Amino acid sequence: MTVSEALSARRSIRAFKPDPIERDKLLKVLKDASMTPSWANSQPWEVFVAEGETLKRIREGYAACYKNAVQAAPEIPRPVEWTEAAKKRQMALYPDMLRDCGDAANQFGALNQRMFDAPCVIFICVDKILSTWSLYDIGAYAQSLMLSAAENGLGTIPAVTTVLYPEVLRKELHIPDNLKVVIGIAIGYADETNKINNFRSARSPVEEHVTFCS
Template identity: 40%
Template sequence: MNVTKALHSRYTCRAYKQLPVDKEILFSILEAANQSSSWGNTQPWEIFVASGAAIDRLRASCAESFSKGVQPIPELGMVENWPLALKTRYQEVVKVRLANAGIAREDRKGRFLQAAQGFGFFGAPAVIFLCRDRSLTQWSLFDLGLVAQGIMLSAEQMALNTAIAVQCVSYPELIRAELNIPEDLEIIIGIAIGYGDPDHLENRIRIDRRAIKDVVRYKNV
């Protein structure tokens, strides 16, 4: 698979087959993503992976926190206000996902159950957590973003699916305790990984992008 094809075929996979991800395959994906560029080759990413019994324990504890109504608080915080155009796109994703799952907007229980999937890592057999030193500036988030994209594209090439999600890092203290993540590392984002279930309703949707002519301002005169 070439990069262009992987960029087009990747989607956020929100339901997985109950198949483990082989450790060697996982490491080959991380090895490829580890080649990403970073400011001055500082390589600010620290990577923690939970799989097997570790992800099962974490899934259970995060799902329990969510079901008890514990406030999900990712270490990077949440966005308070989106510019209108972005908010509209965000709301459209929520709308499409609810409609696809046949959940009415006013169906609180249905919405809760859909959200719970994310806090349970979408049932994925492994989750990759990207962390960085707390003292770093916003620039290093750029570097972690490159690694995240590398992981997702490399996984795509290996016929694995992924879901990058803030929901996966919404109970950082539980993740920290399970994976012994030192306090000086900030837990930035989680990427669920596994073999997607193509028959699951959640995996049937594809989210559109803006037309490239509306994104790029090009001038050559």
């Protein structure tokens, strides 16, 4: 698979089969991701892989938070403002999902709450003393990981809903206090029978965001 093919093949997967990921395959994906460039080779990513009983306890912890309407508290604050262009694209998301997935789109909220039933969620953290530049590096790391996963036949989704309750994650993953939880990436084999995975999100034409100056 070429990089270009991996970029086309990758899309967010919102329903996974329960099958665990082979450890050597997961290690290959994590090794590929570690090749990501970073400011002065600082490699700021600190990664916690949740599987099996640990992930089950995290899901139970989240279910209790949802049930008790606990205020979500992601450690990277949610955006306060969006540009008009971004708002327009966001508004298209759900209608496009309905177009591609029909009734299966209704599972969006429940699947998010269950971390998409993935057999594995990779949580990426960063030291609290680091700057926004390290978040840039973390984003690049996440994309490397997702592209390698695509090449290895694995589906992924980066989701803020996986990091809404960091206290649950801190307890189950023993995340030290100096780290901030950035994002979780659910990973596993896609459940192709669930039509929610039919969704293909749109992209604006290149002319909308690229300015050539010669």
